[in-house]
Amino acid sequence: MKSEELYALLRRRGVLWPTAEIYGGAQGLYDYGPLGTALKRRLEDAWTAWFVGRSPDYYRIEPSVIVPEAVVRASGHLENFTDPEISCDRCGAHFRAETVLEKVRPEGVDGLAPNQIEEVVRANGLRCPSCGSTTLSVPKPFNLMFDLPFGVGRDERAYLLPETAQASYLAFARMWEVGRKALPLGVAVVGRVFRNEIAPRQVLFRMRAFTQAELQIFFDPAEPPGHLGPRAEELVPVLRADRREQGATDTQLVAARDLVAGGLPEFYVDHLVHMLRFLRDVLGYPAERLRFFEKSEKERAFYNRIQFDAELELESLGGPKEVGAVHYRGDYDLGRHGAASGKDLSVSRPSGRVVPHVLELTFGVDRNLWALADTHLRQDGDRTVWKLPSYLAPVPVGVFPLIAKEHRAYAERLVADLAVAGVEAAYDEASSIGKRYARMDEAGTPFCVTVDGGTVGDGPERDTVTLRARDSKAQERLPATALAARIAPTLRPPRPGPG
Numbered sequence: 052m053k054s055e056e057l058y059a060l061l062r063r064r065g066v067l068w069p070t071a072e073i074y075g076g077a078q079g080l081y082d083y084g085p086l087g088t089a090l091k092r093r094l095e096d097a098w099t100a101w102f103v104g105r106s107p108d109y110y111r112i113e114p115s116v117i118v119p120e121a122v123v124r125a126s127g128h129l130e131n132f133t134d135p136e137i138s139c140d141r142c143g144a145h146f147r148a149e150t151v152l153e154k155v156r157p158e159g160v161d162g163l164a165p166n167q168i169e170e171v172v173r174a175n176g177l178r179c180p181s182c183g184s185t186t187l188s189v190p191k192p193f194n195l196m197f198d199l200p201f202g203v204g205r206d207e208r209a210y211l212l213p214e215t216a217q218a219s220y221l222a223f224a225r226m227w228e229v230g231r232k233a234l235p236l237g238v239a240v241v242g243r244v245f246r247n248e249i250a251p252r253q254v255l256f257r258m259r260a261f262t263q264a265e266l267q268i269f270f271d272p273a274e275p276p277g278h279l280g281p282r283a284e285e286l287v288p289v290l291r292a293d294r295r296e297q298g299a300t301d302t303q304l305v306a307a308r309d310l311v312a313g314g315l316p317e318f319y320v321d322h323l324v325h326m327l328r329f330l331r332d333v334l335g336y337p338a339e340r341l342r343f344f345e346k347s348e349k350e351r352a353f354y355n356r357i358q359f360d361a362e363l364e365l366e367s368l369g370g371p372k373e374v375g376a377v378h379y380r381g382d383y384d385l386g387r388h389g390a391a392s393g394k395d396l397s398v399s400r401p402s403g404r405v406v407p408h409v410l411e412l413t414f415g416v417d418r419n420l421w422a423l424a425d426t427h428l429r430q431d432g433d434r435t436v437w438k439l440p441s442y443l444a445p446v447p448v449g450v451f452p453l454i455a456k457e458h459r460a461y462a463e464r465l466v467a468d469l470a471v472a473g474v475e476a477a478y479d480e481a482s483s484i485g486k487r488y489a490r491m492d493e494a495g496t497p498f499c500v501t502v503d504g505g506t507v508g509d510g511p512e513r514d515t516v517t518l519r520a521r522d523s524k525a526q527e528r529l530p531a532t533a534l535a536a537r538i539a540p541t542l543r544p545p546r547p548g549p550g
């Protein structure tokens with residue numbers, strides 16, 4: 052589906068809509084409706100089960116979204132969290148430099164200094180995307196953080212959190228005391244972050260307030276976390292930076308063991324595989340649309356020693372888009388916050404005092420919610436079916452009375468009984484059974500249950516119901532009391548196996 056078509060469908064079903072829609076919306080801000088809220092919660096639960104569930108020493112915390120200036124000064128965000136901006140002297144429009152250079156430099160402007168960007172603009176005679184004139188300004192860095200006057204006198208400076216990672220670094224010293232003083236220690240945050248994007252666009256892909264799910268793994272570089280074990284043979288789709296520099300654009304399938312033999316640390320490859328399995332096996336993205344795109348030394352942030360972005364080919368957005376990433380950040384973060392705060396963030400290890408290194412697993416919740424619509428919403432004849440895995444479905448079960456006034460009481464009781472058993476069900480008595488199925492198919496509901504005359508009668512079908520599966524459309528008759536045991540196991544998100 053095209054982006055506009057997909058967005059229209061999501062809005063119509065109340066998955067999401069623009070913030071302040073009655074006022075014409077607000078750039079880069081969206082609200083989630085009932086289906087979107089439920090899907091987002093299940094996506095976050097699946098992420099938590101898969102990543103935080105990997106070790107008893109990994110924890111989730113919920114930090115403040117406002118931080119004092121000292122934090123973003125030490126982290127480097129005050130100085131470096133910028134996007135090159137170009138404005139037009141004639142019409143006054145502001146653009147990301149990347150947008151102005153899009154046609155001549157599709158690979159983006161990462162790693163280019165403002166004067167290099169300007170050279171590209173002049174050499175190609177680039178024009179204002181808005182009015183077409185050649186009156187483009189010299190590119191200048193634009194800081195993406197929202198600052199806010201803080202305190203009663205409004206004289207202190209604070210910032211809205213630009214990335215959840217900082218909250219985990221701030222929490223490290225406390226978490227070391229709270230936990231069992233062992234490495235690796237994982238501190239995860241699923242939370243809102245805020246960026247004053249120059250040009251919000253592509254709905255959930257460049258927002259000004261959005262949700263990140265990030266796990267920071269603190270470890271002793273002498274004992275890095277993760278061994279491939281049986282995962283050594285896993286084929287990982289990669290586009291390596293050195294091949295790209297030679298002009299290659301094709302994804303290669305490389306066994307995890309060969310990535311290690313080629314020089315990547317085993318712990319790093321292990322986490323690439325873990326991320327791959329989440330995207331492919333848990334979220335169900337088609338394997339052939341996934342790849343890990345390696346950022347070169349020039350392209351990645353200077354503190355990242357290794358960076359592969361997980362990219363997914365999206366039909367709606369016309370190409371591969373970043374949906375997650377694995378960053379090896381070394382000791383940059385704890386080193387900077389240790390020096391700036393004056394607090395010793397090194398810990399005692401068999402080899403002496405060590406400032407832990409950080410491996411960051413990052414995941415964009417909103418982007419992936421969009422991606423789940425792009426990849427899983429299917430046209431099946433005249434049906435629109437959202438083929439979400441059961442554990443991600445916003446509404447797992449629909450319960451219908453065949454004839455409202457005769458079967459309503461039984462169906463309502465069934466909804467209540469399922470809720471007690473931990474299975475959320477939606478009651479629907481409006482219009483024909485076929486139309487009710489269609490509504491549930493579009494909402495991603497994997498199971499529908501119909502209560503009919505047999506259910507409430509005195510014959511052999513008493514207390515049995517019809518269970519219909521979304522994908523196969525297969526129907527079967529079973530006792531109402533057997534529903535919860537049948538459905539509940541499919542609603543638990545997969546967890547990583549041992550090792």
Ligand SMILES: [Zn+2]
Nearest residue numbers: 139142179182
């Ligand atoms: Zn202009």
